[in-house]
Amino acid sequence: MLTEATGQPLDRVDGRLKVMGGARYTAEWDLPGLAYGALATSAIARGWVRAIDVNAAQQAPGVLAVLTYLNAPRLQPMPDKVGGSLFRGEGGITETLQPLQDAAIEYAGQPLAVVVADTHEHARYAATLVRITYDEAKPEFDPATASRRTLPESFTGSKEEPLQVTVGDPRAALASAPVKLERVYESAITHHNPIEQLATIARWEKRNGADYLTVYDTTRGVDTLQEVFAASLNLPKENVHIICPFIGGAFGSKGWLYAPALLTAMAARVVGRPVKIELRRQDMFSTAGQRGATRQTLSLGATRDGKLTALQHDTQAQTSMVSGYTEPCARVSRMLYAVPNLGFAHHLSHLNLPSPCPMRGPGETVGGWALECAIDELATELNLDPVELRLRNYADKNPETGKPFSSKHLRECYARGQELIGWSARNPKPRSMREGNSLIGYGMATTMYPAARREASARATLFADGRALVQSATHELGNGAYTIFRQISADALALPVDRVHFELGD
Known part of the structure; x- marks a missing residue:
């Protein structure tokens, strides 16, 4: 007899994958021909790049390319709004600086170069060889x-x-x-710093003469990231495919700052093969938001x-x-x-x-x-x-x-x-x-959190044998989303929960 599934005890459907190491996080995807990127960032908080010497980095073992503002692909401006949220302007949610577009420096840790190499280690070593000369201005901190x-x-x-x-x-x-x-x-x-650092893998391909981009990213906003890539790279939205089946913690991050992800796509376009950039723990303090x-x-x-x-x-x-x-x-x-x-x-x-x-x-x-x-x-x-x-x-x-x-x-x-x-x-x-x-101290306090609602969508496919596949571009960061959405889907379709499979992050 069918009973309501939502709210009932149920083993987490992704639990076995996680404890057995089968849950694949962004940095763990392995694509054929994968190259690796590493960032060289600003050592000053305000000023301009006077000169950037990449000769030693280019000659280092395994290096495929070095991108700076002098040779990086041009990007379109960050869109004014995405999904109803203000991006540009006072009160906007994100950084509007598009990476490697000019010589201006607005904060320490700002990416100034991307080194792409055949291995992770080669890329990181070569990034240390990039030499940057600055015209420094007095920063504002107060x-x-x-x-x-x-x-x-x-x-x-x-x-x-x-x-x-x-x-x-x-x-x-x-x-x-x-x-x-x-x-x-x-x-x-206050810094986020979840266990999983920010990571992106980007792959370009041609289909019927058109550019298509597939991105594996540590993002909590699959739809939003798709729109940011489409707008920044001047692509039709349907030509951008975002994949993120699991997130290793976020604390509110992994959804609002896009420079590392865009840099990965830019690097992949330049070298003509898939590229992965995984931030160092140090970079999480400057490039991941706080x-x-x-x-x-x-x-x-x-x-x-x-x-x-x-x-x-x-x-x-x-x-x-x-x-x-x-x-x-x-x-x-x-x-x-x-x-x-x-x-x-x-x-x-x-x-x-x-x-x-x-x-x-x-x-x-x-x-x-x-x-x-x-x-x-x-x-x-x-x-x-x-x-x-x-x-x-x-x-x-x-x-x-x-x-x-x-x-x-x-x-x-x-x-x-x-x-x-x-x-x-x-x-x-x-x-x-x-x-x-x-x-011994006794204290109390009150707090609240808004229960915001907005439009959402899902796609359901019913099979002749009584199974159902439900898909939605939401995310899972350890909160049991795979399980609860499977239960909700089972109730909506009036099916036993074990006859429903739920997919997200795509």
Whole structure:
């Protein structure tokens, strides 16, 4: 008898492949005639390449080609938008600098040359022989004194996520509030660095006189990468094939910065054979993106019985000179508490640092941390239990839009959490609770993560013997996607789950 598969216990369908070494990750694909690429990157943060000497690299064993801005294939500009997300401009999601197109240097670690050789070792050795002479300019590293400072209108161009918002009059409400609190919180640059480093394999071929490109890449955005390649290389979208059946961790990366992947395709075109570039661990700190540093000012106004009257959350974010990416730090503040006067602003400073990109919990992680630290400090100021302060400001509707939540069970979460950790036994006085020689601290915080929805598609093929093949260009990074999509497909097709095969990443 057929039962609903979704939500039922099921052994992971990719589990055996992973534990037996059968899951093939990007760098593990082996194509006939495969060559290998390695990057030579900038040692300065701002300036220009005065001269680049590749003679020694070209003469090294096994070297097939050396690409620089002087001889690299020309690329089209990065598209303005892809899949509804803003790419170019303030608030855009990606770096717009196309690699090896001119002599300008915008950050240390920027790729300045690609060496292609017959082995991985030959390529990496030859890359160390590239000699670059610079015309160095003074870099900008301080957000407070940056010459280029902006106020991005929205996060990735989304009308649903403005970055500059005022509801009521938070400044006036703060000025008249019986209790005022202002705190500044700073977060440092944070790097992704999953186990699997970024890797790309590119292969060109001719079909009926037309160029076709196949790319194996560590990407979380198969469709997006296809559009970026098509636009940058001036190819029809249907002539670009992206393959990524497994991702070895991401932490938010592997989807938003495209220079290494584009460089691989450029190198493959030049040498006329497939090329693989796998970043070194060192390159992951400059070429793979990171969460940018932030400086957040939280200003809270409240009555003496703990009702919030004003909340102003101002963020100083940073990005590179060639990106408009802005860490959306007010994502939690905009909806968590019932406050009649709410404001948030995001100031963006462009610096000579590598480009940031979304990292696990973009905005929520550092923004929610800052907000909840301020709420705890307000609880101390009011001599009020931190849970009780949050309950007194519980939001039944979104304070920014006024719309009711479709469902919310935060009260129940608070009650259950108090019960599980014995919150009633907590002594709020610092250093007052001990267990043997150890100091014991009790704390709590609230966070949220948006449940965004967007259009998606899948293709199902039904066979005469009762089997089904379902395919979708999504990704799997260790989260069980192969299994849950197989279950969803079985329910949608009213088939037993063992009669359904699901494919992704293609």
